[in-house]
Amino acid sequence: MSGGFSRPAWRLLILAVFALFALSGCSLLWGPQQAPIVEATVMPVEPASAPVAASAPEPVETEAAEPEQSKKPKKPVVKPHKVEPPPPVVTAPPPPPPPPPPLIVLRTIERKEAHALLDSEVQKPDGKVVGRAVDLIADAGGKPREMVVNLQGFLGVGDRKVNFPWSAFRFTPAAKTAPITLNAAAIPANAAKTAAAGVQLPLIDATVERSNGAKVGRVIDVLIDANAQPQAVVLDVNGMVSTERRTIAANWSALRFVTKDKELHPLIDLSDAQINATPPYASDKPIRAVSPAPPPAPAPASAPAAAATSTAVSNARAAR
Template structure:
């Protein structure tokens, strides 16, 4: 062959290389072995781990497959409560006072009292001797005499005679002759008349303390004990323009001496007179008196003191 090495030429080195490896292997088996020299810079290569078998996929629960759980209510948020003192107790304002009445009325039944004027006067034997025409009272309001119009024959010879009040007896329930004159009664003498200032009451003008006129006395009501109970007053032209009469309690009258004359007075204002029911001869008498003045109001604690006292009592109750 031309060019290159011959086949026998490259075989010799190969055989020599195999012989060398064979001799080195025999030394490892039969003689001490020398530790191989390891390069410190070369890191050992870990053998590849065995492949891990793939795990089966876990089942995934869907919303449709999962049963619906009841929702728990949210827990309430409890905030610490601050204890505050109770508010002061404010007492309600007192109700307005009831307005004081203008007048006081007293009912007098017709069987309990009889009008004096023009009532028949008889003697114990039943004979009518005349009619009562007036009552004379003293400064204390006590009846002293009665004036009787003694009748004559056919109206001729009529005369007015004053008899002591004690000489009469009264029967208000009697239909006729309600006044009985004692058979032994004698006319009042001049000495009795001069005992003090006296006042014929019929047609007397009743005034107020300031001198204003209230009305004119047109009659007097007497009970079975011979005590005056009321006077009938004509207030026409005094308070209103209409014809009107009222009854006033005898106890509401008082008598005052002026210029050696006796004057009856009563403390009735125009409003009180207008509030009085009218007098009627065929109905029970409604006698008027002025209403008493209202009693002074009791002293009350101020609202602040009342509230503080109430708050103190609440605090003591809480403890």
Template sequence: MSGGLPRPALRLPTPLLPGALAALVLSGCALFHGQQPAPVTDALVSTVEPASEPVAASEPEPEEPETTGHDQPHKPKHPTVKPHKPEPPPPVVASAPVAPPPAPIITTRLIDRSQTHALLDSEVQRRDGKVIGRAVDLVADAGGKPNEMIVNLQGFLGIGDRKVSFPWSVFRFTPGGHGSPITLDVPVGKLPLADRPKRAGAGVPVTATQLPLLDTTVERPNGAAVGRVVDVLIDGSAQPQAVVLDVSGMVSPDRRTIAANWSALRFVTKDKLLHALLDLNDAQIKASPPYASDKPIQAVSPVVPVAAAPASAAPPTAPPAAASPARASR
């Protein structure tokens, strides 16, 4: 194009123009001072990091084995856990069988002392309360029933005392031990002739039909002595409930008394004389509670051991059948 200035061949972008001009000015200044112009770099400001400490080289990682297309990665095997067998329980030690308690050898019956009356040496009075004597003995018949009571009638200052036998049916007993007297309920003058008191003198003799109990020795069926009767306990109905026996020397040398049930006595006639029997052995005597006037009354009876039942006889076995005769051969 004629008539004007030629167009420059290179046109710098407008954003780079100020930077280029600044570079030219600086380079020109450097020429005046004789210094070489610094190379222009793309980065105007570079950040220099301080030198750091040398880093220790890490261990080389193990190389993984190359796998082919056919090889599959191995699956991790889990450890096989075997089921734990439960330990068997410890063997149960069989305990020794407990032995059953020994069978009782005696039975005891509790008797209310306030409902009984001790016979020996109890006061005997009339209906009006006048004391005429003391009871000294009881006479039993062959059936074991009281038949008579012997009373020691009092004289003046002990002079003229005498023993008289009265029928048992004329007395009334008030329970309470020795404190309550025995009452002669029927006037002596009005008793029938057969029931009038008889002079006992030295005592009532033992016969085949009567037995004075006080100081009598009670025996076992084999004749061995059990003890000596020292008292008889009577209830309010004039019925004997127990006898008190002195068993000293039977199981120990010490003095000891026990109470035996009246029902445990048996009256038998031997050698034309009446005897009182009580089947009480030494072990049963030892197991009997002692009798004391200030303790509850425990009257004992022997336990008769139950005999073992005889084994039932086995039924007779049938005789074996006779073998059939063999057939004769043709």
């Protein structure tokens, strides 16, 4: 043949290939052959460590391959501040309600400071008893004008009642003898004319009324002090508020005298409740003279009301 290998050469090539495969097959049968020693730089081999126990395969993060996204900054977690409740407000207890207004006003008069007029002995300056007092006559202003004295006759015969001016008497409430002294020399010459002037009222047995005309009681005595001034009247209030006989003393200053039909009428504003609240009068005990309690004072106006009143007054003045 022309060109290429000659046939004997071709055959030799085929034989060589088969021989090569045969040798390689023997190496597989007879075990591994020692690798040829190659001169090269030998790296130091570290001694084998103890076998490490195989750990569980870590999970493969699928997001590892994805591009890392920009993380938003986390807002700081603010824990709510615990608001403590304010301390309890300690309020003062409300003041006790004011006591009810008093019904009456009482004034104590000692026995040595005032003496009953009715049936008291009347003596002359020399100490001789000439009679007994039986009445007091007052004018419209409540001022004593005369005293009626029952002058004694012989053995009670010829007794007569005589009016003497009030200025002719001297009073000694604490005296053990006659508490009233009559000084006849002190009687003025015009005493009769003076006594007849104006409207006057015999006080003993006079009926005391309220302003509305209701009956309060009957005057049964008058208490006089050492200055010849009436301090109280003794009233019989029997049948006014109870069926029992009861007497009370009322302050002279609580009496008012008004003229009706040309006559004087004593007035005192004592209600049934006030009469019941008055201690009874007793001749052997200190005198407790009653007067009606004054009306309660008006409550002070509140601040808003006072301000409104002031504003209204200011506006009224400005309008003028």
